[in-house]
Amino acid sequence: MKTRLNCPCGEQIQGTDEDDLVTKTQAHLKENxxxxxxxRDEILFIAY
Structure with a gap:
């Protein structure tokens, strides 16, 4: 299960599970x- 992602802007995003990670990443993208x-598939592809 992938729960972490490093945005190219330097932000590190961590979720409790893949659904949480996708939600947090999409919120980060919308805001920043x-x-x-x-x-979802694109986010999980670059997550680890």
Missing amino acids: HPGHEYS
Whole structure:
């Protein structure tokens, strides 16, 4: 299960599970990187 992701901006995002990680990553993108939207599969592809 992947629960961590490093955004290129330097932010480290950690979730309790994959669903939580995807939710937190999408919220981070919406707040900090408007116009950059990624699907669940895309987020989990770069997560570890």
